[in-house]
Amino acid sequence: MKKTLFSLTILCCVALGALAQxxxxxxxxxxxxxxxKVNSRLTYLSKEEKDRMQLTWGNEDNGPGTKMKLIFNDKQxxxxxxxxQGQTEDGRYSWRQEDYLVYRNFEKEKIIEHYEMLGKTFLLEDSLMSYNWRIQNQIKDVAGYVCMKAETFDPIKNHKITAWFAQDIPVPAGPERYLGLPGVILELDINDGDVVVSAQKVELKNVDKDLTLPKMKGKKIKNSDYDQLLKKHIADSIKAQRNPYWSIRY
Incomplete structure (x- = not known):
């Protein structure tokens, strides 16, 4: 009896440890x-100009993207x-990545964002944003996890947002500025494929040391300031027949 209880205790500890991780x-x-696809949405471009871009850039859009990472636990x-440092696949060319870091503290409902935009460096500190997600009755595999589909809309950039989240990892985190689902977002699709952020590898491990914020400097702003900057920039760019997304994140 004692041996059985001991075995059950060990099994429970192993199960709880796996769940915690x-x-x-x-x-x-x-x-x-x-x-x-991004340029095809620019209303000021003629069909001839869009066709020319298709011929010029057609093969480039099949190449690799930029590697990003999400470090997370149930609190932040x-x-x-x-x-x-960014680098081409063959290693021949490299460049400094622009400042870009998105921090979320779910426990304290706090956000910090550090990024370069419109020729300046900003430091946004504010309360957590909420998104009106609509969870759909669709599933697919992303990086070995069964994910459910959810959708929302970005009224500032006029973007449809589709997220695929894994309930097996019950953390409300995600890539870019998106969060708030009952599982970590493993794939993000902006405007039906204009931008796709897809998980390539998931490592479940202790990340206490990795969740330390670096020192960051920049012009301090709030969410409302950020929204107004984007609205004005997008409107001014379209009026001047420029692609607004060359200098802001899509």
Whole structure:
């Protein structure tokens, strides 16, 4: 009897340990633009100009994207570049990545974002944003996890947002600025394929040391300031017949 109880205790401890580990880890994503689709939405471009872009850039959109990473546990997350320095697949060309880090504290309902935009560096600190997600009755496999589909809408950029989240990892974190689902977002689709951020690797492990924020400087703003900056920039760019997304994140 004692031996049986001991065995059951060990099994329970192992099960609880495995369950606890499901709520922390590092996810590596591939963040990819389809510039042909992005430009096809620009109303000021003629059909001839769009066709020319298709011929010029057709093969480039099939290449690799930018590596990003999400470090998370059940209390907080950090989303940033996979490497501080960008590099082509053959290693011949490299460049400094722009400042970009998105921090979420779910426990304190706090956000911090550090990014370069419109030629300046900003430091956004505010309360957590909420999204009006609509969970759909569809599933698919992403990085070995069964994911459910959810949709929302970005009224500032006029974008349809589709997320695929894994309930097996019950953390409300996700890539870019998106969060708030009953499972971590493993794939994000903006405007039906204009931008796709898809998990390539999921490592479930302790990340206490990885969740330390670096020192960050920039012009301090709030969510409302950020929204107004984007609205004005997008309107001014379209009026001047420029693609607004060359200088802001899509």
């Amino acid at each position: 499901q709520t922390e880890g590092i996810i590596t994503y591939d963040h990819k633009y389809n510039w042909i 997350s950090i989303y940033t570049y996979g490497n501080e």
